[in-house]
Amino acid sequence: MKIIRVANKKELNELTGEMLIGSMLSKQTRYNLSITAGNTPKGVYEYLAPRIKRNSAFDHVHYYNFDEIPSTDPNFIGVTMRDLKKLYLDPAGIDSKRIHHLTSENFENHDHNLLLAGGLDAMLLGIGKDGHYCGNLPGTTNFADQTVKVEAKGALKDLIGRHFSDPLLVPDYWITMGPKSVMNARKLILIATGTEKADAIWHLVDGPVENKYPSSILKLHPDLTVIVDEEAAERINN
Structure with a gap:
């Protein structure tokens, strides 16, 4: 695991964007990238998009x-x-043609289809205050799970309900x-900013690997880069 501390969001956005550009240009054949939504990567995409648009080097x-x-x-659409x-x-x-949508109709074949396409070269991840990443919230998936459907009832349904105006x-x-x-992805890049992410980053970097904190498993990945501002890194020893 490589930990990179940055001074602020602007530095994080630019560094992450340049890291993704370098990784994408490291191959001339098909490059498969999985990216995160949410607030944290917004500045990364604002930096990245104009450099990618109409540039055939990234086709x-x-x-x-x-x-x-x-x-x-x-x-x-989802x-x-x-x-x-x-x-x-x-x-x-x-x-x-270069956008591959994971859906409830194709999720059972997702891992197989990724394998046929050469596997994921990289993933850009965020992290939740509770230590979740992707849709792996505490108590919802196990470390051995591949792509799965997660049942949402009670509080979990309320949680995803915030994305809809009509219940x-x-x-x-x-x-x-x-x-x-x-x-299984070859490279993982995880970004985090703000004091509200400090506990989650501590569990990722210094805590034990346990299901209670889903992202703790990521420290075992052979090519994980964690990019954090000073506030998010305030609890870690590195």
């Missing part, structure tokens, strides 16, 4: 979402893909690449 890059919250509305399109895929002008559109499950699937 070999294919994009994957690693989780999805569907809807009872069959015309709804929360994650909706956000990824808004944050990055549309601003970067990514051809739809009738909230599904009773979500889809996620499980820990085993994530660990």
Whole structure:
């Protein structure tokens, strides 16, 4: 695990963007990248999109979402893909042929299809205050899980319900690449900012590997880079 401390969000955005650019350009053949939605990577995508758009050097890059919250509305694209399109895929002008949507219809074949496509070269991950990553929340998946459907009832359904204005559109499950699937990616880049992420980063870096903190398994990956600002890194010893 490599830990990189940065002074602020601007530095994190630029460094992460340049790291992704370098990784994408390290191959001339197909490059498979899975990226995260959410607030943390917003600045990364603002830095990255204009450098990717209309640049044929990146035409070999294919994009994957690693989780999805569907809807009872069959015309709804999905929360994650909706956000990824808004944050990055549309601003970067990514051809739809290079966007591979993980859905409730194809999740059972996702790992096999990824293998046939050469596997994931890299994943850009965020981390939740509770130590979750992708859709691997505490108590929802096991370390041996590949891509799975996670049942959402009670508090979990309320949690995903915040993404919908109409409660009738909230599904009773979500889809996620499980820990085993994530660990199969060749390179992991995890970013975090703010004091609210400090405990989660401590568990990732210095804590034991335990299901209570799902991201703790990531420290066992052979190529994990953690990029954090000073606030998020305030509890770790590195």
